[in-house]
Amino acid sequence: MRFVRKAGIGIKLADFAQNFLKSKIVWVLGFLILCFLFVVFLQSSLFAIKNIHCKTQYGPCSKLDEEQFTAPLGENFFFYNTQTLAESLKKTFLNRTVYVEKVFPGTLSVSIEKRKAIVVIKLSERQDLYLVDIDGEVIDRVAESFLPILTIIDGKLEVGQRLNEENLQAAKIFHLVFKADNIRQAKVEDKKLVVQTGDAITVYFPLSRDPQALVGALQLILTRSRIEGKLPKLIDLRYSKPILKYGEV
Template sequence: MRYRKVFLFLALLALIISPFFLLPRILKIGKINCKSQFGPCSKNLEEKIRNISQEKKSLSETEKELTAFLESDIIVNDFSFQFKLPDKLEINIIERKPKFAVQNQNGMVALIDGNGYVITIEDSTGLPRLITSESLPNVGEKVTEEALFALELLYDMFSFYQVRTGKIDKSSLVIELSRGPKVIFPLEGSHQALLGSLRLVLDKLNSDSQVSTIDLRFKNPVIK
């Protein structure tokens, strides 16, 4: 009697669990929808997903292929799947958001996320641009620590002073203030300390000042 109860319990347990293992292998996916935190996924991402889903495959096969692709795509920060009857699979994606931009001498722009990774290469952007004479990094690559430091400084300068462009010149970040002096930053140190020093200097200057350059690469700012 005791063994019979154990057998019935195991049979019931198998009956409950088996659909979770069998259904993903049986169900066929006929349609895939992709959404991000910004709305529909980007056209580039949609096209790549469409290429994967050209023929009907099982839920488990589809999720396996999509997982391999999404984990390798630089624009995807995180993702999840949701199956909806009868044959629809929804992909919810958190895309990396461009925060910085680096522009080369040909006008091409690398859009970069907050961690310094290149998301895409475009021919224009509304973001503040760091101008460089060097070639742009490839999509998926990370910019140098010096470039990331300069980008973060430029981002802050845009927030405080609406500066839209900066240039790396001789291991320094050079920024032209609107109706103001040229500011030279080092490519290391504390952002807050550098911006604080700049604000103190600007507060001391009057509207008739003939200052053309504020150099913050030294312990004490050099004003020319």
């Protein structure tokens, strides 16, 4: 009797294990089928990219930028890699930064920061003016401009070219000086930036130090000198301690 009972229990356990295994397989297959159907559903035309909205800090994007929008249209919203469009737009030289994000259910929102000139570069031996942005990129050549003019000695510039480090540093310093005192003319000579203030003070800037710190030091000296009523003729900021000269220089 004991043997029969044990055999019966063994058969029941075997049946249970077999049924459990079958049900587990069914559940796994069912889950895989549902996943497959879900992926197919996501890839349907219901979730295709239908619209692309683009803007810059100046307004709508240019036609040149919009030409890049053909490829993403019709692509799947969920599986499309927005970095693809961003990298494509960055190939346009005037696009400094590009951000692309998805807006459910089928729109891409594109924000482009266009390069913006901060100073005009004038070559000492030529009349052409070159617009330069904060990165030192030459973004255009013009006949005239309302921006402050920095004269350099270098013999040649081209649109798309980048300024060398010294001239870029000079452009950044001059941009800050212009914002602080509305000084509109400066020049680079003998590895220094030369600026003349509205008070007829000549200022020498080094081209190897932080622009913010240099312009801050100049403002402090000018403020103190104006309060004391004694203005120097020359301020030389190329040394650890600024040199101020009075009288004829």
